[in-house]
Amino acid sequence: MPEKLGGWKTRLASYYPYYLIVPAVLYYIAFWAIPAASGVALAFQGPQGFTLRYFNYVIRDPYFYQALVYTFTFLVISVTVEFILALAVALLINTNFKGASLFLFVALIPMVLPEISYGAIWATGYAQHGWVNSLLVHLGLMDPRTPMSWLAYGKIARWMTLLIVAEAWRGLPSVMIILLAGLQGISKEYGEAARIFGATGFQTLRKVTLPLLKPSIQTALILRAIGAVQIFVIVTVIFGHRNLPVLVEEAVYYFRELHQKQLGAAYALIIMGIVVTLSVLYLWLFGSFKGEEGRGE
Amino acid sequence: MAQVRLEKVSKRFGKRVWAVREFDLRVADREFLVLLGPSGCGKTTTLRMIAGLEQPTAGLIYIGERLVNLVPPRDRDISMVFQSYAVWPHMKVYDNIAFGLRYGRRKKGFSKADVDRVVHEVARLVRIEELLDRYPTQLSGGQRQRVALARALAVKPQVFLYDEPLSNLDAKLRIQMRTELKYIHEQAGATSIYVTHDQAEAMSMADRIMVMRQGQGAQLGSPNEIYFRPANQFVAGFIGTPPMNMLEVEVEEDGGGLMLVSPHFRIPLEGETAAAVKGRGVRQAVLGVRPEDVAVSLEGGDFPARVFVVEPQGPQQILSFKLDEALILKSLASADLPVSPGQQVWLSFHRDRLHLFDRDSGVRIN
Numbered sequence: 170m171p172e173k174l175g176g177w178k179t180r181l182a183s184y185y186p187y188y189l190i191v192p193a194v195l196y197y198i199a200f201w202a203i204p205a206a207s208g209v210a211l212a213f214q215g216p217q218g219f220t221l222r223y224f225n226y227v228i229r230d231p232y233f234y235q236a237l238v239y240t241f242t243f244l245v246i247s248v249t250v251e252f253i254l255a256l257a258v259a260l261l262i263n264t265n266f267k268g269a270s271l272f273l274f275v276a277l278i279p280m281v282l283p284e285i286s287y288g289a290i291w292a293t294g295y296a297q298h299g300w301v302n303s304l305l306v307h308l309g310l311m312d313p314r315t316p317m318s319w320l321a322y323g324k325i326a327r328w329m330t331l332l333i334v335a336e337a338w339r340g341l342p343s344v345m346i347i348l349l350a351g352l353q354g355i356s357k358e359y360g361e362a363a364r365i366f367g368a369t370g371f372q373t374l375r376k377v378t379l380p381l382l383k384p385s386i387q388t389a390l391i392l393r394a395i396g397a398v399q400i401f402v403i404v405t406v407i408f409g410h411r412n413l414p415v416l417v418e419e420a421v422y423y424f425r426e427l428h429q430k431q432l433g434a435a436y437a438l439i440i441m442g443i444v445v446t447l448s449v450l451y452l453w454l455f456g457s458f459k460g461e462e463g464r465g466e
Numbered sequence: 467m468a469q470v471r472l473e474k475v476s477k478r479f480g481k482r483v484w485a486v487r488e489f490d491l492r493v494a495d496r497e498f499l500v501l502l503g504p505s506g507c508g509k510t511t512t513l514r515m516i517a518g519l520e521q522p523t524a525g526l527i528y529i530g531e532r533l534v535n536l537v538p539p540r541d542r543d544i545s546m547v548f549q550s551y552a553v554w555p556h557m558k559v560y561d562n563i564a565f566g567l568r569y570g571r572r573k574k575g576f577s578k579a580d581v582d583r584v585v586h587e588v589a590r591l592v593r594i595e596e597l598l599d600r601y602p603t604q605l606s607g608g609q610r611q612r613v614a615l616a617r618a619l620a621v622k623p624q625v626f627l628y629d630e631p632l633s634n635l636d637a638k639l640r641i642q643m644r645t646e647l648k649y650i651h652e653q654a655g656a657t658s659i660y661v662t663h664d665q666a667e668a669m670s671m672a673d674r675i676m677v678m679r680q681g682q683g684a685q686l687g688s689p690n691e692i693y694f695r696p697a698n699q700f701v702a703g704f705i706g707t708p709p710m711n712m713l714e715v716e717v718e719e720d721g722g723g724l725m726l727v728s729p730h731f732r733i734p735l736e737g738e739t740a741a742a743v744k745g746r747g748v749r750q751a752v753l754g755v756r757p758e759d760v761a762v763s764l765e766g767g768d769f770p771a772r773v774f775v776v777e778p779q780g781p782q783q784i785l786s787f788k789l790d791e792a793l794i795l796k797s798l799a800s801a802d803l804p805v806s807p808g809q810q811v812w813l814s815f816h817r818d819r820l821h822l823f824d825r826d827s828g829v830r831i832n
Contacts, residue, residue, distance in 0.1 A: 358552035361519050366621060367540045367570020376569070380556040 212434035223435035227423075236414040239329070243415070244397040247333045247340070251393060252386075254337065255344035260374075262345075263352040273349075280342040288406030291335040295319040295407060320408065328413050335403060340396060344389045351385025352378070387455045394447050398440060416440050468530040468543070468624035468657050469495050470516060475525030477511050477681075485511040487681040488525070498651050498658045500668040503678035504704065509661045510629055512678070516659060517627050518542050529625060540570045545618035546627040549634065551610045553602045559613050560585055560598040566621035588619040591650065608639045615647075619654060626651070628660040632667065644670055665705050669693065677701050694819070699828035702754045702821055708784055708796045711760065713753045714825070717743055726753060726820075730789045731769035736817060739832040743822065748831055754821035757784065760797035760813055762805070767812030771795070773805050787813065 213219055227233055258276060262269050279287060294301040297318055305311035319331060359381060363373040379386070401417035411422060417440060424433030470493040477486040486508040493499045501509040514520040516527060518539035527534050534542050545566075553562050567581045576584075589595045592612040602610055611631065618626060631647075632640045648671050651658050662668055668675050669689045677684040677692060677700075684704075685697040696702035702710045715726040717735075724735040724743055735743060743751070761767065762785060771787040774794065778801060785805065787795045797813065805811060822831040 356550060356552065358548045358550050359554055361517075361539075362546070362548060362552040362554070362617075363565070363569075364519070364539045365517060365544065365546045366566035366617065367568075368565075369540070369570070372569050376565075377554055381554075383556075 208434045208437060211431055212438050214431070223431045224439070227432055227435050227439065230419075232411075232414050232419055236416045236419045239325075239413060240398060240400065240416045242329060243332060243336075243400060244394060246329075247336055247397055248390060248393045250333060251337050251340045251344050252390065255341050255389070256348055258341070259345045259348040259352055260378075262349055276345065277342045279339045280346075282339070284339075284402045285406065287335070287339050288403040291331075291338075291403070292407045294335075295331055322412070325413065328408060332400075332404065332407070332413070335407065336397075336400065339403075340393055343396075344393055347385050347389040347392070348382065351382045354385075355381045383455060387451060387457065391448050391451050394451065395444050398444050398447070416443075469493055469497075469528075470625055470657060470659065471526075471528040472512070472516070473526040473528075475512070475515060475522045475527060477508070477515060477520060478523040484681050486515070486522075489678075489682060491676060491683070491686075493657055493659060496655060496657055498648070498660065498671060498673045500672035500675045501659065501661045501678055502665060502668040502672075502675050502704075503663065503684070505663060507678040508681040509663075509678050511681075513627050513629055513659060513661045516625070517544060517546050543624045544627055545621055545623040545625070546629065547611075547614050547618050547631040549630040551607075551614040551634075553610050553613045553617070555602050557601075558598070559589075559594065559600055559602065559605070559616075562602065562613055563588060563598075563616045563620050566617060584620050585616075588616045591619060591653065592616045592646075608635055608643070611635060611643065615650065619650065622654075622656075624656055626654065626656055626658040628658065628662075630662055631660075633662070633664070640667070647671065665707075669705075677704065695830070696754075696821060697830050699752060699754070699823045702823070706756055708757050708798070710754045710756050710821070711795050712823075713755070713793070713795070715751055715753045717749055717751060726751075728753075730771075733768055733815060739820060739822065742832045746831065748822075748824075750825045751831060752823040752825055752828075754823060755815050756819065757796045757798040759816035759819040760795065761816065762797050762799045762803060763812045763814070764803075764805075765812065767814035769813055770810055771813050773807050773809045773811060776805060776807060 212223055213221070215222055262273050262276075282290075293299050297316055299319075301319065302311065302316045305317075306313045311317065319327070321327075355378065359377050360373050363377045364370075368376060399417050400415055401421065404413055404415050404418060411418065416436070420433050420436035420440065423429045423436055470491070472489055472491040474488045474490060475486060476484065476488055478484050489508070489512060491499075491512075501512060503509050511520060515522050516529075518534065518537065522535065529542055529544070553559075554565075557565070563585045564581050567576050567584060585598070586595065589598055592615050594609060594612045594616060597605060597609060597613070602613060605613065611634075614631070628647075632643050635643060644667060651671075660668075660671065669692075672689055674686060674688055675692050676686045679700050685692060685701045687695075687697075692701060693705055696705065696710075699712065703712065713728055715728045718725045718727050720734070724740045726733045726735055771789065773785055774788040775786040777784040777786075781801055782798055783801050783803070783805075785797045785799050787797070789795055795813070799805075820832070823829065824831055
C-alpha cells in the first residue's frame with residue numbers, strides 16, 4: 170500500500186533534518202550555551218540575588234579606563250593601518266604579476282602561527298640584543314654601540330607603536346585574504362570600462378573598485394575590530410603582565426589572579442557589549458540596514 | 467573623423483599561444499566593420515588591443531593619424547560596449563552614463579548643465595529616459611544593455627568598439643537591437659568595430675566583414691562578397707546556415723569542354739569558371755554548393771537522389787540526401803514541394819553559383 174499523503178510516515182520524514190542537527194545542537198548546548206549562560210548568571214548574581222555591584226566595581230577600577238583607552242587607541246590605529254596595507258597588498262596580488270601566488274603564500278605564513286609564538290618572536294625582537302636592533306644595525310640605520318631599548322618602561326606611545334607593528338604582521342594576511350577574495354569576485358570589465366571612460370587608475374579604485382568591494386571591506390573591518398578588542402596574549406608576552414593594560418587582560422586578571430569570578434564575568438559581558446555595539450555601528454555606517462538598492466549583482 | 471589602422475599586429479599570451487598573428491586591417495572613417503569568427507580566433511583580443519586593454523606583442527595601431535600603441539585607453543577617444551555590459555551596479559543609471567563626462571580629459575568644458583543635457587539626450591536616443599533614477603540591478607538585461615550603449619554614446623567618441631554586445635540577450639531582443647544599433651551607428655557618425663561570432667548579426671549590420679581564423683584574416687569584404695564569393699573553404703563553410711555542401715570532384719576533359727565528375731554526378735563547366743579551371747590546369751577540386759543553390763525537382767535534373775530527412779522551417783524545408791555513407795547533401799527547398807523521406811527526386815546545381823576550391827590549400831579557384 171502506498172503511504173497516504175500526510176500520514177504518520179510522511180510527518181516523521183519531515184522531521185528528518187532536525188535529527189541530523191541533534192548532535193551539533195547538543196554540543197553547542199554543552200560547550201557554549203551552558204557556559205555562556207552561567208557566565209551571565211555569575212555576573213548578575215550577588216549573595217542576595219540580582220545585583221549590578223560587580224559592574225559597578227569594574228567600571229570604578231582606574232585600570233578599566235586605562236584598558237579601555239588603550240584598547241580603543243590600538244583598535245582605531247591598528248585596524249586603519251592594517252586595512253590600508255592589506256588593501257595595497259591585495260591590489261598588488263590581484264594584478265596577477267609573475268610570482269603572485271608565491272608572494273601570496275609567503276604573505277599568509279604569519280596567519281598560521283600560534284598567537285603565543287608570534288608574541289615570542291616579537292618579544293625577542295624588541296629586546297636590547299634582539300633581531301630588530303640587529304636588523305637596523307645591518308641596514309646601517311643604527312649605531313651598534315647605542316642600541317635602542319624598545320621596551321624601556323613607561324613609554325606608552327612607543328609601546329603602542331610596537332604593539333601595532335607586531336599585530337599588523339599577523340592581522341594583515343587575514344584582512345588581505347578577505348579583500349583579495351572580494352577583488353577576485355569583481356568582474357574585470359567594471360575596471361576596464363572605467364579606464365575606457367576616462368578614469369585614471371586612482372579614480373578607478375575610488376569610484377569603481379572600492380564601492381564594489383564594500384561587502385568584503387565591511388567583513389574584514391568587523392573581524393579585525395573584534396580581533397583588536399580581544400587583543401591580549403601578545404600584549405602580555407611582549408610587555409609583561411598589566412604593564413600595558415587592555416580589556417581582555419583585565420578580565421583574565423580578575424578571574425585568574427584575584428579569583429574574583431563575578432568580576433571577571435562582568436568584565437567579559439562588558440567586552441561583549443562593546444564588540445556587539447561596534448559591529449552594529451559598522452553595519453550602520455556601511456548602510457547595510459538600508460534596502461537592496463545599489464547592491465552588487 | 468577616424469579611420470583605424472592595424473599594421474602587422476600580433477599578440478602572444480604566455481610563451482607559445484599566438485592569439486593574433488601579423489594581422490592587418492584598415493577600417494574607414496564612419497564604417498561599420500564586423501570582426502567575425504569562431505571562438506578563439508582572436509577577434510576579441512584584436513578589439514581589446516584597439517581599446518588599449520591589451521598591449522600588442524608586435525605591430526602598430528593607429529586611430530586617425532595617431533599611433534596609439536602607448537596611449538592609455540582613456541586618451542584614445544573611444545567607447546566600448548562590453549559583452550557583460552559592465553554597467554556599474556553601485557551607480558544609478560544617470561551616474562553610469564555621466565561617468566565619461568565627469569572623469570578624464572572629456573570633463574574639461576563640461577558644466578553640470580552640459581552633463582545633464584547630454585545624459586538626457588543619449589538616454590532619449592536609446593529610450594531609457596524614465597530609468598535614469600534606477601540602479602542597474604533593478605533593470606532587465608536588455609535595459610542594462612541600453613544603459614551600456616547610452617554610456618558609450620555620451621562621450622561622443624571617434625570610434626565605437628563592441629564586444630559581442632548582443633550575445634547575452636534572448637533571440638527576439640537580439641534581432642530588435644540589431645536594427646537599433648545600426649540606426650544609432652548612423653546617427654552617431656563614428657567608426658564602429660563590432661566583434662561577434664554570430665554570422666546573421668554580422669551579415670545584417672556590417673558595411674564590411676573581416677572573417678578571422680586562428681589569429682589571422684581569412685577574408686575581408688562586404689557581406690555579399692563574403693557570402694557569394696567566399697575566398698576560401700573556411701569562409702565558405704563558416705558563413706551560411708545550413709552550411710555550404712562540400713563535394714570532392716575530379717575535372718575531366720570531355721570533347722573540348724570540362725566536366726566536374728563525382729561518383730554521383732557529372733556536371734559540365736561553363737564560362738568563366740571553366741576558363742579559370744583550364745588556366746590553372748586543375749585536376750581535383752572541392753565543389754561548394756549552398757543548400758539554396760541545390761534545386762529539387764520531381765521531373766528531372768542533374769542527378770537522382772533519395773530523400774533522407776525532411777526538416778520543415780516554415781516557408782522552407784531543409785532536405786537531406788545521403789549520397790553515400792560519409793556524404794550528406796542538403797538542400798533548402800520551398801515548403802510547397804511535396805516530398806517525404808525515401809522518395810526519389812532529381813537534384814540540380816545552380817550553375818552560376820558553384821564555388822570551386824583547391825583541394826589542398828582550400829583557396830578559391832574560380
